[in-house]
Amino acid sequence: MAEVIDLNKRQAKERRIRQGRARRRAQAVASALSCGLCPRRCAHCGMPIEGPPLPDLSAPYPFCQPCQEEYRAYKRWEEGLREPEAYWHTAAWADMWRHWLDHMRAADAFRASAEFLRLMQENQD
Numbered sequence: 231m232a233e234v235i236d237l238n239k240r241q242a243k244e245r246r247i248r249q250g251r252a253r254r255r256a257q258a259v260a261s262a263l264s265c266g267l268c269p270r271r272c273a274h275c276g277m278p279i280e281g282p283p284l285p286d287l288s289a290p291y292p293f294c295q296p297c298q299e300e301y302r303a304y305k306r307w308e309e310g311l312r313e314p315e316a317y318w319h320t321a322a323w324a325d326m327w328r329h330w331l332d333h334m335r336a337a338d339a340f341r342a343s344a345e346f347l348r349l350m351q352e353n354q355d
């Protein structure tokens with residue numbers, strides 16, 4: 231009989247551990263994407279944007295001045311103007327921008343999903 235009680239206690243403890251892990255995992259996903267985009271913080275480097283927001287309707291996200299210049303250089307690169315404006319403007323640099331923009335679009339799509347909304351509702355502090 232004591233063995234049955236021990237087994238039940240152990241199963242209950244393991245269930246609590248699993249539920250705790252699942253909760254922390256859900257909170258990590260929610261917090262990683264919950265801040266979205268702050269108009270006063272550069273979406274690319276995370277630095278605060280000083281001064282008035284830069285009005286660039288062609289930029290999909292708020293950028294600080296240097297990142298906005300890099301984004302424009304990347305767009306020129308993608309249009310075929312491959313004269314490097316800086317030594318780091320290489321195929322790997324363009325690939326980094328391409329994948330970063332893909333990542334941002336995927337995060338936007340996930341944020342707009344019903345599952346993410348549910349995740350946020352269940353994990354609000």
Ligand SMILES: [Zn+2]
Nearest residue numbers: 272275294297
């Ligand atoms: Zn920046």
